[in-house]
Amino acid sequence: MPRSDISISTTDATPTDAPTGASAEESAYDRRRLRQWLAGEARADGIERRDLLRLLTAAGLATTATVAGTGSALAATGPTGPTGPTARAGDTAAAAAVPGIVKPLPDAWFTARGTNAETRFEALAGTGHHTPTDRFFVRNHTSTPVLDADAWTLTVWGDGLAKGRTSEFTLDDLKRLPATTRSAFVECAGNGRSFFTTQQGQTVSGTAWTLGAIGVARWRGVRLGEVLRRAGLTRDAVDVLPRGLDADYLLADGTNLGRVRRPLPLSKALDDVLLAYEMNGEPLPADHGRPVRVLVPSWIGIASIKWVGDIQVSAQPLYSPWNTDFYRLFGTAHPEGGSAPLTRQTLKSAFELPWNASLESGAEHRLTGRSWSGAGGIARVEVSTDGGATWRHARLHDAPRRADWVRWSADWRPAAPGAYTLLARATDTTGRTQPQTTVHNTQGYLFDAVVRHPVQAV
Structure with a gap:
């Protein structure tokens, strides 16, 4: 490689929160590739299409014309068998x-x-x-x-x-x-x-x-x-x-x-x-x-x-x-041949607490966690300490940026000993908020529902 045309500089990438024009291009690409694969127009790399269809058919996942079904049998296997x-x-x-x-x-x-x-x-x-x-x-x-x-x-x-x-x-x-x-x-x-x-x-x-x-x-x-x-x-x-x-x-x-x-x-x-x-x-x-x-x-x-x-x-x-049999959405809620190949990540929140953590009742606790989205920055996070009956805003500790997370915190004093369910839900800068449930897919991708986190006040 010629050295004369190489220069050195340093930049710091700071993407905006708003979705870029690439989002629409990605969606169009996904739809086009799905049609091309189902029509047999995409070129295989490393495995012949007829061999892949044979494997899928043996697993009950394909017809002679299209890739169909759930795809779960292949997704469940790994280098030495089931995961x-x-x-x-x-x-x-x-x-x-x-x-x-x-x-x-x-x-x-x-x-x-x-x-x-x-x-x-x-x-x-x-x-x-x-x-x-x-x-x-x-x-x-x-x-x-x-x-x-x-x-x-x-x-x-x-x-x-x-x-x-x-x-x-x-x-x-x-x-x-x-x-x-x-x-x-x-x-x-x-x-x-x-x-x-x-x-x-x-x-x-x-x-x-x-x-x-x-x-x-x-x-x-x-x-x-x-x-x-x-x-x-x-x-x-x-x-x-x-x-x-x-x-x-x-x-x-x-x-x-x-x-x-x-x-x-x-x-x-x-x-x-x-x-x-x-x-x-x-x-x-x-x-x-x-x-x-x-x-x-x-x-x-x-x-x-x-x-x-x-x-x-x-x-x-x-x-x-990895873009046709794996990492697409299969199941009754999705097209027969599966969704378009997955691209952007979804929206999630998590507490920085062990599952079933023990917390002192009557004492002040600072609950902390992180939220993130592939579509935009995190605009707000809400926390519930009573299983979703009431919600309040958490304090954000980072600027919202796409493809990154924000840290957040909320204070809580459990009034009495017993079991509690903590919830955190995020809304990103595109306006999307975490749902209560995620539409099922057989390979379990892109879970984005609010997670119910149990703790014990003692």
């Missing part, structure tokens, strides 16, 4: 070491969930706006690869580049490009999944997250659009497909889906997506994508590919299992 039994919300079982995760997982900070580690929300109390890196949740499809940053290269290739050329970038090359720093959350699409069962009495598949499959960090890197332009992006490009360097993802029946990858529309790739190489002022740790990961602000976590190794730029629509 495990549904855990109860607030499960306080000790977090054993998770095979394939590098960093320590103290019981006081994490709950082990299969190949993943969920942050206990009470472990965030008093930690500041950004999640400490050592307390940041871990979502792995397989296991964390430990890569040599000095030997790492990023390959950018595909027919969406000038003359179909291929470019390679080292970590030093990326660091010589203009840098951007921004605060943003990464959140699994299934965060809150267990509440479909515990609050709504509905069956879902997948990892039984409570609310700790989220973290906010200060990320630093180069804009993906900058790299694509230097690689020779053409106006023919429509999709951008980053792929990770973790191990291939195997289903229980032995089918190899290849490495984790998910296409982005070009409009999003050129908007606010980063190739991040720092997290909270330090080089990325192995579990969070070292040496470089994709950061897609406000979108579901699967889009933010860790350990990125190559990026395909395509002049044709691209398909991967």
Whole structure:
């Protein structure tokens, strides 16, 4: 890569709260890709469409013409079989070491969930706006690869580049490009999944997250659009497909889906997506994508590919299992072939308290928590200490920003010993407020209802 055209500068990304024009483009993209997939027009990467249809048909999920049904059987399987039994919300079982995760997982900070580690929300109390890196949740499809940053290269290739050329970038090359720093959350699409069962009495598949499959960090890197332009992006490009360097993802029946990858529309790739190489002022740790990961602000976590190794730029629509079979909404309330692929995250709130926490009756307590939205900043948070009979405004301690959270607090004095139910509901700058229930989907994505948090006054 020629060095003469590389300059260094630093910017701080401060997006506005209002939805951007990209929102409409994302929705149109989703609808178009869904139609293309169902019509057999999207190009598969790593698995032939006929093979995928065979797998779905064997699971009772497809007809000969379209992908149909719930998709739950595939979503429930992982590298070595089912992801495990549904855990109860607030499960306080000790977090054993998770095979394939590098960093320590103290019981006081994490709950082990299969190949993943969920942050206990009470472990965030008093930690500041950004999640400490050592307390940041871990979502792995397989296991964390430990890569040599000095030997790492990023390959950018595909027919969406000038003359179909291929470019390679080292970590030093990326660091010589203009840098951007921004605060943003990464959140699994299934965060809150267990509440479909515990609050709504509905069956879902997948990892039984409570609310700790989220973290906010200060990320630093180069804009993906900058790299694509230097690689020779053409106006023919429509999709951008980053792929990770973790191990291939195997289903229980032995089918190899290849490495984790998910296409982005070009409009999003050129908007606010980063190739991040720092997290909270330090080089990325192995579990969070070292040496470089994709950061897609406000979108579901699967889009933010860790350990990125190559990026395909395509002049044709691209398909991967992670935007067609996984990470769409299936079920009776959704279209027969599933919803459009999921993009933006939804709206949530969480208390920084253990489940069934014991609090002294008659004493003043400062309840704290965090709220966030993928569509806009948080405009207000309301708290109820009587199960929703009455509500009052919480104090916000951060400026509202899209793709970020705000910390909040409210004082409470329980009048007498007994069981209480705490609730927190947020409204974002688009005007949307957390609902009482979330429309069911079989894979348990995008739970956004107000969570009922039990405590005991003693």
